Amino acid sequence: MSAPFSFRVAVVGGGPAGLMAADVLLAAGAQVDLFDAMPSVGRKFLLAGKGGLNITHAEPEAAFRGRYRERVTEVGRWLDDFGPEALRAWVHAQGISTFVGSSGKVFPEGMKAAPLLRAWLHRLRAAGLALHARHRWSGRIEAAQGEGGGWTLGFDTPHGPQASTHDAIVLALGGASWARLGSDGAWQPWLAGQGVDVAPLAPSNCGFDIAWSDFLRERHAGTPLKNVRLKFTDRTGQVFDRLGEAVLGAHGLEGNLVYAASALLRDEIAACGHADVALDLLPAKDEATLAAALARGRGARSMINHLKEQAGIHGVRAALLREGLDAPAWQALCADPVALAARIKALPLRLLAARPIDEAISSAGGVRFEAMDARLMLSALPGVFCAGEMIDWEAPTGGYLLTACLASGRAAGQGAMAWRSLPRVG
Ligand SMILES: Cc1cc2nc3c(=O)[nH]c(=O)nc-3n(C[C@H](O)[C@H](O)[C@H](O)COP(=O)(O)OP(=O)(O)OC[C@H]3O[C@@H](n4cnc5c(N)ncnc54)[C@H](O)[C@@H]3O)c2cc1C
Secondary structure (H helix, E strand, C coil), rough: CCCHHHHHEECCCCCHHHHHHHHHHCCCEEEEEEECCCCCHHHHHHCCCCCCCCCCEECCCCHHHHHCHHHHHHCCCCCCCCCCHHHHHHHCCCCEEEEEECCCCCEEEECCCCHHHHHHHHHHHHHCCEEEEEEEEEHHHHHHHHHHHHHHEEEECCCCEEEEEEEEEEECCCCCCCHHCCCCCHHHHHHHCCCCCCEEEEEEECCCCCEEEEEEEEHHHHHHEEEEEEEEEEECCCCCEEEEEEECCCCEECCHHHHCCCCHHHHHHHHHHHHHEEECCCCCCCCCHHHHHHHCCCCCCHHHHHHHHHHHCCHHHHHHCCCCCCCHHHHHHHCCCHHHHHHHHEEEEEEECCHHHHHCCCEEECHHHHHHCCCEECCCCCCCCEEEHHHHCCCCCCCCCHHHHHHHHHHHHHHHHHHHHHHCCC
């Protein structure tokens, strides 16, 4: 249904959240200008599609919502309107089918983001979207003079600084990971300077530093550790215990299994200076059977061969087992099958720091929910709304990030339309 009035809205940021806000606003009859700092929109969305665009997840609703941890209520409100099923229906409406992978993850057909983005942008342009690439919001925001009110934004463009006035604004500026794709987090001090409460952005779904030896780093960096179990109990007794795949990185440990634990690990390091985890290198074998196998006489065989034949431990797993032990400690361990089995089942690793935010998949922190009303309008800047990763929520990988970004974009677009219809005081 189109609105019989002129309502000019600027959406700043052309990631999935901003595009969804623009979509809702256009459908409701608003006149929408979308500004993005980059030469084209949706760059992180396209990157997300490189390894297979996991757009949402098909697990039961309660489990799905629980992924948003302490923000389950706030994000849950967005999902009431646009949850995983609605999201899939929306993808289908763009002419692209979806399928559920074996782990419950949902992907668009072909697994890429480009066809979906192409179809979406085509439709938005046809609906009247005015797209302004290479327009970087400079942080300037001023109440517009005159009767109509609204906000004037300042942009840095290839043709110099420009100003643009709109009745309402949706900010969808993203977090601060992969800054080269456009979201650099520069907006944090700008909004804080306007009286908006912003929690500092922090890495989420990230790797962690471990003080590896040069030997391990040079020989094994980049090697996947398939089918390992990560166990961690934080200072408050919260337990993470999951099977999955990690990657031995040059600086420490990364990969999906580590990303899934990253919020707990990051918070533990912030509180205690480090996080001690245990890696089960052979989850399929129990410790007693392993100890019995390792106790078999090895005769003249080397320890490396013995480990390989009796336990199937070799390559990066054997190197990890030896890591951090000097020659006498290693020899003592090799002479004690029970201790060796225990180390294989719970290799202690000390994580020292989260990897820099620019390397992370996503960001935690951002505009606090307390700084906005239920329609995502900033209390400090009436008529200015926020959406996407720039809001203070986090979730693991698995499609939860894009689901919440898209759902919040929808909420912000609807919020702006609802605000338009409210009578103004004064
Ligand atoms: C490698 C990788 C893989 C991923 N895979 C998945 C996945 O499979 N599933 C999943 O759910 N999530 C995935 N994600 C996360 C997901 O891509 C993000 O959560 C999502 O893109 C965030 O959307 P957004 O619209 O909030 O912000 P963004 O996509 O970051 O978009 C923000 C936009 O704002 C623009 N901008 C920033 N500052 C300014 C400014 N001052 N002026 C103008 N424009 C500005 C940027 O140029 C950018 O276009 C992945 C992320 C990465 C890095």
